[in-house]
Amino acid sequence: MEKHHRRELTFLHSGDFLRQNSGVPDRSLDDSSDHVKPRIKEMDFFSTQYQSHDHHQESKTDDDDNNNNNGSSLFVDSGVNIGLNLLSSSPGVSRATNEEKPVNSNAEEGALKIELETLNEENRRLRSTLDQITKNYNELQGQLCMALQKKAHRNQEQKDAVNGMPSTIMSVQQFMDPRPSAPLDVNEPSVSDDKTQELSAASQENAMEVVSNERDHRMVQSMPGKHVSIDDGGTDQSSQSWGSLKSPKLDQSKSEEQGSEVPFRKARVSIRARSEAPLISDGCQWRKYGQKMAKGNPCPRAYYRCTMAVGCPVRKQVQRCADDKSVLITTYEGNHNHPLPAVATAIANTTSAAAAMLLSGSTKSKDGLPSSAYFPSLPYASSMATLSASAPFPTITLDLTQGPNAVPFLRQPPSTASFPLPLHGYPQLLGNTMFAPPKVPSSPTMQLGQRSASMVETVTAAITSDPNFTAALAAAISTIMGAPPGNNGNSKVNNDENNNSSNGVPAPALAAPGSPQAQQSCTTFSTKACSNKPG
C-alpha cells in the first residue's frame, strides 16, 4: 500500500511544476525514484498530499533561501559559481579572495540574491492576494447564499400556497436524506420532527447550512460545540440508511427514525474521474470484501468497506466505466462512525454539497425552470453532477471527467436532473456548505454569480489550462489557508499513513477556523487534478 501512495504522490505532485518554473533543480526530490514511476496503483483523489508537498516545497524554498545566503549547493549544481560557497560561509576570509575573483562574481551573487528576494516577495504578495481573493469570495458567497435563501423562502411559500402541495424541497431532501433535514425544511410546515426543529433552529437565520444538516449530526458526535462543518461521507445519512439496504440489524434504528413513510432508503454519491489507478485514495482505509461482474460492463465492480473504525458502515463501489475504461466510477454509501482525516472530510464535503446542490437543482427544475439556469455556462464549471432518479437509490454523480471548458449537460440524460458543479469556482460550497439553493429567480443569481465568477475566472482559467498549475496552486492555497496541523505534520508520505498518523484525529480539528478553505481547496484542486489524466 505504501508504494501505492508514493505513486499517488508522484502523480499529483506539484513539485514538478514548481521546479519547472523556478528552474532550480531539486535534488531532494530527484532522489525519489518514485518520482518517475509511471504506474499509479491508486489515485489520490482528495489527497492532502498537496499540503504536505506544499510544505515540503515551501520548506524547500526556505532552504533555497538559506542555501543561497550561505552559498547554495543548488547553485553549485547549476554551476553558477562554486566559489560563492566560500564567500558566504566565511565572509571575513573571503574578502581577500574576493579581490582575486572577477568583480562580476559579487555582482552576480548580489543580483541573484536580489532576484531571489524579489521572487520571494512576489510569492508572498501573490499568496496574500490569493488569500484576499478567497476571503472576498467567501463573503460574496455568503451574501449570495443569504439572498438566495431569502428569495427561495418567499418563492416557495408562494408556490406552496398556490399549489397546495408539499414542498418539493422537502420531498427531495427526504429523497436524499431520510433523516430530519434542516434549513430548507422550514418551508414545510408539516415537518414537526424534533430533530428537524433542532436543526432548523440551529440555522434559522439563513440556509447556508443546507448541506450541513447531515454534518450537524456529525458535529455533535465528534466535536460538540464547534461550529465547524465536519462531514465524513457525502451520504451522511447512511450510517443508518446503509444498513437499511440489506442488513436488518442496522436498519432498525433508521426505520425508527424515519419511519416507513420515507420511500427512499439511502442515497449514493458517485464520482466519475479519469484515473489509470484502480483506486482513488479518498483519505479512508478500505477493505475489499467483494467483486462482481456487473451486467453490461466487462470490468468488474469491486466492493470496499471502510476499515478505519470497527463497524463503520461506509462502503464504496469502484468500477470502470464501460464506455470509457479510463474513467473510474467510485460510489460512496453511508457515513462514517468515526472521525475523519481532512481528505475524507473534503470528499465528504464535496459529495454532500453536490448532493444538496443537485437536489435543489432538480427541485427547481420541477418548478419549471431548468436548474442549469442558475449556473449558466460558468467558465469554471468543469464538473457536472447528475441525479439519477431512475436508479434503485438516488445517486448523485459528480462527473469530473469533463474538461473545464466542456459544455455541461452534454451528458445529461433526459431523465436526470443535472447541473454543472462549480467545484473550482465555489470551493466553499464544498466545505462551508454555503450552498445556494437554486430555487430563486435566475437573474439575481446570475448577477452575483457572474461577479463572483469574475473573481475566480482568471485563476480558474489558469487552472484549467495547465494541469500542473492545478496542483501547484492547490499546494499554495493549502499553505496560505493554513493546512490542518495533523496533515501538515503527518502527511508526508502517503494518504493512508496520513490517516493513520492522524490516528483518529477528529475531523473538527481539521476544520478549525480558516481551515475549511484548506479542505475545500484540497478537495477542489485534487478533484481537478483527478480529472487530468496522468498520462
Add this chain to the structure above:
DNA sequence: CGTTTTTGACCCGCGC
C-alpha cells in the same frame, strides 16, 4: 502470524 484479497456461494429484491 495477522491482515488483506480473492472468489464462489448465498441472500434478497425486483420484474415477469
Add this chain to the structure above:
DNA sequence: GCGCGGGTCAAAAACG
C-alpha cells in the same frame, strides 16, 4: 413462483 442481477458473506489464498 421463478429467474436474474446486485450485493454480501466467508473460507481459502495471498501477502507483508
